[in-house]
Amino acid sequence: MGIPEYIRISDDLKSQIMSQVLNPGDPVQSENQLREHYGVSRMTVRKALTRLVNEEYIHAVAGKGYFVCEPGLEKCELIYDETFSLSGSPDSIDLIDLDVIKPTQMVGIKLEIPKEQPVIMIRRVFKEGGEAIACDVKYIPYHRGIPLLEKELKNSTFPEMVARKNSIFAITKKLRIFAAGAEEDTARLLNAEEGTPLLAVEEFLYDNHDKPVGWGITYMLGERNNLYAEASFK
Amino acid sequence: MGIPEYIRISDDLKSQIMSQVLNPGDPVQSENQLREHYGVSRMTVRKALTRLVNEEYIHAVAGKGYFVCEPGLEKCELIYDETFSLSGSPDSIDLIDLDVIKPTQMVGIKLEIPKEQPVIMIRRVFKEGGEAIACDVKYIPYHRGIPLLEKELKNSTFPEMVARKNSIFAITKKLRIFAAGAEEDTARLLNAEEGTPLLAVEEFLYDNHDKPVGWGITYMLGERNNLYAEASFK
DNA sequence: TAGTGGTCTAGACCACTGT
DNA sequence: CAGTGGTCTAGACCACTAG
Secondary structure (H helix, E strand, O other): OOOHHHHHHHHHHHHHHHHOOOOOOOEEEHHHHHHHHOOOOOHHHHHHHHHHHHOEEEEEEEOOOEEEOOOOOEEEEEEEEOOOOOOOOOOOOEEEEEEEEEEOOHHHHHHHHOOOOOOEEEEEEEOOOOEEEEEEEEEOOOOOOOOOOOHHHHHOHHHHHHHHOOOOOHOOEEEEEEEEEEEEEHHHHHHOOOOEEEEEEEEEEEEEOOOEEEEEEEEEHHHHOOOEEEEEEO | OOOOOOHHHHHHHHHHHHHOOOOOOEEEHHHHHHHHHHOHHHHHHHHHHHHHHHOOOEEEEEEEEEEOOOOOEEEEEEEOOOOOOOOOOOOEEEEEEEEEOOOOOHHHHOOOOOOEEEEEEEEEEEOOOOOEEEEEEEEEEEEOOOOHHHHHHHHHOHHHHHEEEEEEEEHHHEEEEEEEEEOOHHHHHHHOOOOEEEEEEEEEEEEOOEEEEEEEEEEEEHOOOOOEEOOOOO
């Protein structure tokens, strides 16, 4: 038999949950009962149960037992990457602005920095077939000695821009997604009318001490660009 | 010491990855090397490594070893629930339409059903402080014997509406997020002008055989409603 | 062939929960 | 108290990889 015991056991329990033999809140048989029932060692039972815990079908309470989770189908996995979440990858990315500036009040607040601290501002336009389909603006606190490499910045995702002295593993990302009408300058960049519906993604990056290390917004032409997400059960 | 060995070991390796002692693609010490290095049993080492595999810091290749992952910071966790992703929970939900109808061509295609198969249509408006902030429409294939309970449907999330004979664990959800200008009927429901930017979430539900069991769209007034997501490293 | 990860066993001790 | 899950040990055999 190619299929490991612990997979068979956890699949068995999973199907009991799927078919409502076991319902949210119900206790699962104890490790000892399962060990006897399937005739395997305790570690094998634990491996099966650990798998279900990781996939959030059940949860363990020390001293009491395992219980079926209240399902949270509201949790989804969203793949977001400003250069490739666009409808088809963009043919070209134009770097229209790259500067070290004093932060505006808004930028200072978002990055939690004093107003003397210079920041790098990057503005890009994403095009497909010659037409602008999205634009973005990013702000990164500037520290002396960090080179500004146009070519690198142009095609990087925001985390890649920031992750220079720290590993990209150390960076946390938070997104706010909303819809907005194009304002004057954005409309001009996207060659659209003012008020055109845009999908906007505000992006915050933090280092491993929760200090902001990047802030920006990407605007995508509404009807041409989509984000996709799916519920993360397996 | 309250902290388990396997946590100490995996945290140790994690910090080596964070501080770029280990970089994406690099091999991690083998289980045997780690066992000797930390003076623990192989199972303890494996538990530490399994933890890092689950959190996608490293991955295992049978017969070769463990390697540091190429980080995928584009993966985010999005919490979406049409009744509560709105800015502050809505005070009231109005059920403005509940009917069993023949599917339009669009609905038939989305639900992959023949045009004789009746569907339930549900339309709601979400209000806050008396003002409409969002509206939705859902379609569910109708099967005889399923009661239509107005009160239940009104305050349910889409998966809850569908999960009657199947466990909610058996349902898969896929989302498409985009921006759109309000069309005539939507604008009227939301008491807004035509063309007002809306955040739209198209929702597909599938059963455990990947058969569509629900389709719908929620429109939210753009500037007042946000979706939040964050990168899922721990 | 030696080394790797993948699976599995049969014990052990602990802290915590219920009665 | 007996039962639960949480941690840990010291073995074992397997399939796979590489020199």
